[in-house]
Amino acid sequence: MLHAVIMAGGAGTRFWPASRAGRPKQLLDLTGDGTMIQATAARLSDLVDPSRILVVTSQRLVEPIQQQFPQLPAAAIVGEPCKRDTAPCIGLAALLVSRDDPEAIMVVMPSDHVISPEASFQSAVRYGAGLVAESENRIVTFGIQPKYAAETFGYIERGESLTSDSSAPPTFQVARFREKPKGDVAREYFESGNFYWNSGIFIWKAKTILEALKRHEPEMFAHLEAINADWGTPQQAETFQREFAAIQGKSIDYAVMEHHQDVAVIEAPFLWDDVGNWQSLERLNDADSDGNTVLANHLGIDTKDCIIKADGDHLIVTLGMSGTIVVHTEDATLVADKQREEDIREVVKKLQANGWDAHL
Structure with a gap:
């Protein structure tokens, strides 16, 4: 089954003074359509049953997010004891999802993007989930066609075409992930027409991302397994605090995406904005x-x-x-x-x- 993981731990300091420690960007209404995280969850409404949505955030934001989603059980909102970037967040989410559904397919996304229209996003996720189902070791991500030579986004270089159905969005094997470039390099990427902005939205089988983390980040994975072993027991809070703090933080791009062999990028058939600043x-x-x-x-x-x-x-x-x-x-x-x-x-x-x- 398809499960959704919403990553909601960011601080959003560029939106000060509206964004604060207890009310960061994802809890702001910047578009008139509800808060950013509410809009993210609403986007999933026709894709994933609420019982299969997991929100991973910081401990200080658990209560404010619970107030945003009274329909979600308390266990669906996980508060990290400290900030350790996206790889530990995703790894823990995959372990928790796998407890009830070992064959789970996960769509993972940040909580603070603006995406429209919803129907195009949902159709693209279904297509991506189908690609994952076809090839168990495959990871799928979405690339955004660049509108300018941005220095604030990571880039995805596309390789050979994987599109076999003319009605499907263009899909390519990923040649390489590139870090946020300096101005001249960003211009080269933009002018080549062979690069996408990295949306930070992923689809994979839970067991695929766990195997990748175990292979590429064995120390991190060991800490996550220790947390999972005590999850739901009286020792959960103590183990979570101790083991998560011991992890060396790393993004999922560095930890897995740059090393994984079977990564497909779908050219996003939807409008996307990461709403990074007041402009x-x-x-x-x-x-x-x-x-x-x-x-x-x-x-x-x-x-x-x-x-x-x-x-x-x-x-x-x-x-x-x-x-x-x-x-x-x-x-x-x-x-x-x-x-x-x-x-x-x-x-x-x-x-x-x-x-x-x-x-x-």
């Missing part, structure tokens, strides 16, 4: 006649090419501004040059250094 809102919402993206009660005078976001009815007035991000929350306001948006991470670090924990 993502410009792609997801219509701008006004002056190029402003406004999600607030706003009065703009001689204001162009700005992003304005506020909670509630708070009025934001901008006068003579251009290329600026203004975000207002109950206890903090950000005013930033759009060209300096990546430095919002530095703002968060500065707040931490100053001990202003109430604003984190």
